[in-house]
Amino acid sequence: MSDKQPNIQPGRLDKETVESNFSDLHPPLQSSEARIEAERCYFCFDAPCTTACPTGIDIPGFIQKISSNNLRGSALTILTENIMGGMCARVCPTEILCEDACVRNIPGDKPIEIGLLQRYATDPIFENNTPLFTRKPPTGKHVAVVGGGPAGLACAHRLAMLGHAVVVFNQDKKLGGLNEYGIAAYKTVNDFAQREVDWILSIDGIEVQTDMALGTHFTLKDLSDEYDGIFLGIGLGSVNKLDIPGEDLPGVENAIDYIGKIRQSKDKTTIPVGKNVVVVGGGMTAIDIAVQSKHLGSSAVTIVYRRGPKQMGASTFEQKLAQTNGVSIQYWAQPLRIHGKNNVAGIEFETTNVDQNNSLSVSGDKFHLNADIVFKAIGQTLDNQKLGQELSNLSSKRGKILVDQTQATSMPGVWAGGDCVLGGNDLTVSAVQHGKIAATAIDRALGAPPDG
Amino acid sequence: MADLTCEFLGIRSPNPFWLASAPPTDKAYNVNRAFEAGWGGVVWKTLGEDPPIVNVNGPRYGALHANDRRLIGFNNIELITDRPLQTNLDEIRQIKKDWPDRAVIVSLMLPMQEEIWAKYVPMIEDTGADGLELNFGCPHGMSERGMGAAVGQVPEYISMATSWCKNVARIPVIVKLTPNVTNILPPAKAAMDAGADAVSLINTINSIMRVDYDTLQMHPTTDGLGTHGGYCGEAVKPIALHMVAEIARHNETSNLPISGIGGITDWRDAVDFLALGADNLQVCTAAMIYGFKIIDDLTDGLSNFLDNKGMSSITDLVGSAIPSVTDWQYLNLNYVEKAFIDQDLCIQCGRCHIACEDTSHQAITCSVDGRRHFEVIDAECVGCNLCTSVCPVEGCISMKAVSDGIDARTGNPIQTEKLNWTMHPNNPMKKVP
Numbered sequence: 001m002s003d004k005q006p007n008i009q010p011g012r013l014d015k016e017t018v019e020s021n022f023s024d025l026h027p028p029l030q031s032s033e034a035r036i037e038a039e040r041c042y043f044c045f046d047a048p049c050t051t052a053c054p055t056g057i058d059i060p061g062f063i064q065k066i067s068s069n070n071l072r073g074s075a076l077t078i079l080t081e082n083i084m085g086g087m088c089a090r091v092c093p094t095e096i097l098c099e100d101a102c103v104r105n106i107p108g109d110k111p112i113e114i115g116l117l118q119r120y121a122t123d124p125i126f127e128n129n130t131p132l133f134t135r136k137p138p139t140g141k142h143v144a145v146v147g148g149g150p151a152g153l154a155c156a157h158r159l160a161m162l163g164h165a166v167v168v169f170n171q172d173k174k175l176g177g178l179n180e181y182g183i184a185a186y187k188t189v190n191d192f193a194q195r196e197v198d199w200i201l202s203i204d205g206i207e208v209q210t211d212m213a214l215g216t217h218f219t220l221k222d223l224s225d226e227y228d229g230i231f232l233g234i235g236l237g238s239v240n241k242l243d244i245p246g247e248d249l250p251g252v253e254n255a256i257d258y259i260g261k262i263r264q265s266k267d268k269t270t271i272p273v274g275k276n277v278v279v280v281g282g283g284m285t286a287i288d289i290a291v292q293s294k295h296l297g298s299s300a301v302t303i304v305y306r307r308g309p310k311q312m313g314a315s316t317f318e319q320k321l322a323q324t325n326g327v328s329i330q331y332w333a334q335p336l337r338i339h340g341k342n343n344v345a346g347i348e349f350e351t352t353n354v355d356q357n358n359s360l361s362v363s364g365d366k367f368h369l370n371a372d373i374v375f376k377a378i379g380q381t382l383d384n385q386k387l388g389q390e391l392s393n394l395s396s397k398r399g400k401i402l403v404d405q406t407q408a409t410s411m412p413g414v415w416a417g418g419d420c421v422l423g424g425n426d427l428t429v430s431a432v433q434h435g436k437i438a439a440t441a442i443d444r445a446l447g448a449p450p451d452g
Numbered sequence: 453m454a455d456l457t458c459e460f461l462g463i464r465s466p467n468p469f470w471l472a473s474a475p476p477t478d479k480a481y482n483v484n485r486a487f488e489a490g491w492g493g494v495v496w497k498t499l500g501e502d503p504p505i506v507n508v509n510g511p512r513y514g515a516l517h518a519n520d521r522r523l524i525g526f527n528n529i530e531l532i533t534d535r536p537l538q539t540n541l542d543e544i545r546q547i548k549k550d551w552p553d554r555a556v557i558v559s560l561m562l563p564m565q566e567e568i569w570a571k572y573v574p575m576i577e578d579t580g581a582d583g584l585e586l587n588f589g590c591p592h593g594m595s596e597r598g599m600g601a602a603v604g605q606v607p608e609y610i611s612m613a614t615s616w617c618k619n620v621a622r623i624p625v626i627v628k629l630t631p632n633v634t635n636i637l638p639p640a641k642a643a644m645d646a647g648a649d650a651v652s653l654i655n656t657i658n659s660i661m662r663v664d665y666d667t668l669q670m671h672p673t674t675d676g677l678g679t680h681g682g683y684c685g686e687a688v689k690p691i692a693l694h695m696v697a698e699i700a701r702h703n704e705t706s707n708l709p710i711s712g713i714g715g716i717t718d719w720r721d722a723v724d725f726l727a728l729g730a731d732n733l734q735v736c737t738a739a740m741i742y743g744f745k746i747i748d749d750l751t752d753g754l755s756n757f758l759d760n761k762g763m764s765s766i767t768d769l770v771g772s773a774i775p776s777v778t779d780w781q782y783l784n785l786n787y788v789e790k791a792f793i794d795q796d797l798c799i800q801c802g803r804c805h806i807a808c809e810d811t812s813h814q815a816i817t818c819s820v821d822g823r824r825h826f827e828v829i830d831a832e833c834v835g836c837n838l839c840t841s842v843c844p845v846e847g848c849i850s851m852k853a854v855s856d857g858i859d860a861r862t863g864n865p866i867q868t869e870k871l872n873w874t875m876h877p878n879n880p881m882k883k884v885p
Binding site (some may be wrong): 032035038039042043044045047048067104106107206412438 | 518520521560797799800801802804805806818824844845
């Protein structure tokens with residue numbers, strides 16, 4: 001393999017093109033469109049869409065309120081169940097959740113655009129910073145929430161509503177977790193993640209301490225000494241390794257870090273991007289980095305996934321999105337080694353298949369892809385280096401924290417939710433539900449009556 | 453191709469669709485455009501005495517919109533023509549000359565004085581118009597002055613004015629009835645007995661469209677004050693059909709020719725009116741919403757329908773549904789239907805279940821053996837047709853007659869002989885057979 005300098009540079013496209021590439025993926029509905037779309041809803045009994053929503057939003061209920069132009073009521077219906085209903089309207093894979101369950105699919109009709117309607121109903125709340133929730137009288141109880149991502153914020157908000165005093169410890173400067181650092185920019189334009197965070201915090205009763213990481217700046221012991229309850233929404237701080245030769249070469253990047261870099265940059269033409277980009281993995285993160293690389297001007301972007309389109313974590317919609325944006329997806333191949341002397345030059349794959357038991361095996365056919373950058377997007381895991389000591393007292397399984405149905409961990413007084421727990425599924429909406437359930441459980445544990 | 457030619461009171465028109473007396477027939481310009489588009493006839497906007505009335509210069513119309521902005525109900529507070537009588541008469545004369553094959557009827561509204569009728573009717577006839585329509589239906593404005601619906605609501609007044617008109621008229625006289633009455637038969641009969649050649653119905657219905665949610669005034673208003681207007685459009689069709697059918701099915705009035713009006717928007721509405729006894733049709737709101745071009749679908753659709761039915765002209769269709777219309781007391785109480793859900797078409801929305809569960813007879817399941825499944829419980833179903841009505845999938849739920857065996861709901865055997873209320877044992881007034 002040659003060892004010429006990798007072709008990585010910023011500004012492959014002019015600013016105007018890049019801005020247009022990073023504009024809203026799903027532009028919001030106009031009011032006439034929303035009314036017509038709302039009218040298409042059948043207002044199902046025991047609606048399958050609601051059942052399919054991890055947070056159980058009363059979807060026909062909020063849609064009926066759009067139809068009657070009761071937008072405040074509609075937003076309240078949504079945000080009562082899902083405080084991040086604004087972000088979820090943008091990033092939820094509705095095509096595998098609520099919209100997949102829509103009964104209009106059964107005769108082959110187009111499902112209701114639930115995500116877009118949810119955005120239509122909630123946008124005015126964030127635009128005008130309209131308060132919708134009030135706090136119960138103070139309980140005098142203090143709860144520490146570790147992690148200011150979707151799980152932590154959902155938990156904090158619900159706890160604040162219930163009258164508890166909450167402190168959120170966040171390791172990053174900005175709250176929002178992956179909403180802020182881990183999602184493609186075109187899914188949440190105009191700094192929406194921060195506007196949502198600001199609105200959530202406006203309920204009062206939530207103190208935020210940034211640049212505070214568990215295991216670095218404080219310990220669980222510190223918290224349990226000081227607080228009546230602890231919620232861990234610490235996400236997954238470490239990226240899974242490929243464990244192949246060449247992985248340490250410059251140019252091998254964690255997709256999630258790069259996504260964060262793109263999100264945080266004011267001028268996206270300043271972000272260096274490779275000419276040839278290879279993404280290893282099959283989830284939303286793989287799609288997000290691949291499409292954004294393309295949008296920044298990479299000429300060849302290939303996602304390589306070791307199984308087929310059906311097994312891919314990214315939905316069919318996301319796969320198509322990547323493909324229509326010029327990304328090629330190579331299914332059934334896994335990486336063997338990364339080539340290059342001083343930098344990445346290419347990556348070699350071996351094709352795969354599955355036997356009857358669905359276990360993966362290699363077929364022996366090999367191929368090579370030139371790459372200036374290789375992105376790793378094969379999932380994340382708890383950062384045991386930082387947290388090992390802290391988490392040693394919590395039961396865990398497959399590298400994730402074990403919780404019960406109320407999100408309680410094995411350690412009394414400690415609850416957890418979001419991606420860091422077993423059963424977390426990398427979705428904002430699921431993390432919010434965990435936070436919500438945990439808040440109710442914490443409230444009970446702190447003495448609220450069962451129906452309180 | 454079926455023949456759409458209509459002969460109504462001896463007045464021939466190439467199709468049965470006339471534009472009703474209203475803004476679309478206010479002047480020659482509009483009428484020329486209507487005839488160019490293919491309309492069979494017009495009823496000229498109502499003429500009155502000079503000096504002409506004055507209309508408001510603010511909103512004359514109010515609308516009931518569906519969420520997709522489809523206009524399903526409409527109302528107006530416009531009065532009769534506000535142009536000088538002679539202008540109208542001149543234009544009518546010219547139109548009739550230019551369009552000899554089209555029906556030109558002139559609507560008329562005059563005070564309750566015989567000599568006034570005697571004065572104006574010949575002037576109108578002199579234009580060459582084919583017929584007169586007496587506006588006893590307009591429910592706003594003019595009714596406050598003792599005309600329009602103020603006449604149509606009192607059979608004696610209908611009778612008086614109709615006979616004054618008939619005394620001098622040589623051309624056919626149609627009496628236009630107001631629906632703002634509890635029973636349409638006495639006004640219809642009064643018109644007939646006074647010599648009217650036909651009735652036309654319905655005129656518009658007293659209505660207020662809504663309030664303005666910002667100002668909390670009624671909407672629309674004229675400088676902050678509003679008044680009730682006449683309601684029309686698709687939403688009023690069922691009311692009109694009932695009134696047309698009442699006249700068509702009752703012995704005393706069954707021979708009275710009817711020009712059917714009220715919400716006709718497409719050819720299917722025309723079929724409704726014709727089958728329920730109308731001999732001729734008038735349209736206004738649909739034209740005001742979509743323009744005159746809708747005549748293409750009205751005529752084409754009706755013609756295709758007649759062809760499919762093997763009917764050669766509209767007269768084959770007129771009144772064909774009337775034998776199926778009766779009083780409640782004559783309905784067969786031994787007849788049993790049950791709803792049936794076609795599981796292949798069911799999309800699992802559950803609307804039938806919740807409608808029946810909350811508001812009717814708890815006769816549709818929501819789950820069977822722990823899975824989402826909607827199925828009619830024959831032992832509870834009274835055959836009410838609610839589920840069929842709310843089901844979003846056409847043809848998914850149908851009503852099926854139970855012709856033998858046991859009615860699962862009552863446990864009684866299905867009776868094949870008919871039994872109506874007049875004979876029913878529970879009826880204290882039952883007729884002895």
